[in-house]
Amino acid sequence: MLLSPSSVPVHISASALHVAPASDPPYKLLESHPSLLLLSKCKSIHGLRQIHSHIVKTGLHNTLFALSKLIEFCATSPFGDLPYALLLFESIPEPNVFIWNTIIRGHSLSSDPILAVDFYVRMLLCGTQPNSYTFPFVLKSCAKAGATREGKQIHAHVLKLGLWCDAFVHTSLINMYAQNGELDDARLVFDKSAFRDAVSFTALITGYASRGYMDAARLLFDKIPVRDVVSWNAMIAGYAQCFRFEEALTFFEEMRKMNVQPNESTMLTVLSACAQSGSVELGNWVHSWIEDHYELGSNLRLVNALIDMYSKCGDLETARRLFDGIHQRDVISWNVIIGGYTHMSCYKEALALFRLMLGSDTEPNDVTLLGVLPACAHLGVLDLGKWIHAYIDKNFENMTNSSLSTSLIDMYAKCGNIEAAEQVFDGLNPKSLASWNAMISGLAMHGHADKAIRLFTQMVDAGLKPDDITFVGLLSACTHAGRLELGRQYFSSMIHDFNISPKLEHYGCMIDLLGRAGMFDEAEALMKNMEMEPDGAIWGSLLGACRVHGRVELGEYVAEHLFELEPENPGAYVLLSNIYAGAGRWDDVARVRTRLKDKGMKKVPGCTSIEVDSVVHEFLVGGKLHPLSKDIYEMLEEIDKLLEMAGFVPDTSEVLYDMDEEWKEGALSHHSEKLAIAFGLISTKPGATIRIVKNLRVCGNCHSATKLISKIFNREIIARDRNRFHHFKNGSCSCKDYW
């Protein structure tokens, strides 16, 4: 039964549940009773209990009318409590039709609408005949629960009782069939009847629209004798749901031409369409329309939709201004603005707003955390991520939200704690495809190719069908471990055994693998064979391979392609200059440098962050802005001294193009990752793991230095660079110098 012990109110005395007498006092007298007036204004379950005890005290609970009103409030008010309603309901030996209807209605509104059908059956078994009000409620439940079989049986009851000529029952039937995808049956009910009002038309239209049959919907729409605002809204929403935003917005224009006043629903749908299609001009127009027709700020739903629209269109300033102007924000306001910042890669702002939310009286929900966890993952803020994990365990215990678990796996992997990611994954049952994918990709970026492959085998054995994303993870695992043969095998298996056509990312992994193995001819052949044009990432990985293998001429050729494809990307120039530097061709280094300067481009400065005691510290290359700068640079000197004593010779071949020769060595020792590591060494306990996140790839010199540092200071150093993770421990790195 629905009643759980915890939901039973303790203060209900036996007398409160006494059977009501057969005859009530006159209704007029009851309707104006103070307790029942209070009930209509009640806004919480606590208030309800007070009113209930008042009703008991005044003896009013002995009237069926008062009981009905109490049940109605508990079952249907958003501030109600369905279990409480059921408790009252079960105390009545012979409920009347109204009370049965109310209980059925309550379940139709609940998260478990199919239970309404159970009560409908009980009602029949008790010998109570349903009336014209019963069917809209129970049919709505069948629509919500997808219960077509039950709906058909109830349809038979409608016919038997002669209620098909009731407009409400009729529309409910159409809607039940339409929502359950039984469009032929919906059509049959519609065609057989004499009802040709906008309401029945719209019920049918929505059915067609939700299955993507917009042409059929359109034909029906044109036949409506008098189209009302809901009919228009249904068409606009239908097009929007099929991603046919232009047509949706055309219908909106048309509607205004026909002088049909849009309402709040119209504006919400139109704003959503603007948001998804990036139509910020129309969005602006809607904004002013809303300002003219509503007291802005009085309608939170519209303001939230506006914030979402501006966020998705990239105008975060306007979005933020609207957000700041809200007096009473709800959880959606937050979610929308946080999502906006995350969407625009403003992760720090997203987290700042999340912290603001935690300090407010708005509780985060699962959607909030789904917006915040990727921000944690991008920034590598493990402590906040752990906090959110604990928050989820505490507050979402009973909620099986597999996407939250997948986000946790992804967050832990990207924050460098692959063991924690595995723990979440192992505890997950059932495991969704997305969670397998997240785990495989996570292992891949940590260089654990064997584990990733084992997982892939397990997943196939478990009967799951891998998708294109699975193979991106699997192939990148091969790439990060330099497993060329295995990569080839899986690439071929993906195509032939799993019928997945390779996408740009899959080719990218293969070309990267081949390039690093020095197999440039085969890489080129694969590139020529692709169904699509190679992107900057592919040319970039090839350029990286040219640097590793000292292929100057090929590098020049590849770089030209990259310059053409991504003229604003300074990375290609830097790589080419490094190739020249590796070959000792300093004149060419200077030439590339000049070309870069002439274009007004600057190398993206290296930036490394480290989280200590939940505070994120950021270091720029050569930076001196940190409050502990003096101590950090003293530590750097110490590190360099110890490195030298250990026989470390700085490798200056990957020269910074804008430094003069004598500065090279000094500049290398001030690379941002080294600053962060020095800070980590002085600000954490001896032996503690140091985790850092860098925005660019680690340079060869820092890589060698960090290996030694891990040995000299006996520290595990986990570094995330632009490409993957490096676990430095006892003088060596998990990437086995292959990256």
Place this chain on the structure above:
DNA sequence: CTAGGGTTAG
């Protein structure tokens, strides 16, 4: 006491 349309995440 009743029927048809809508926002946030993925």
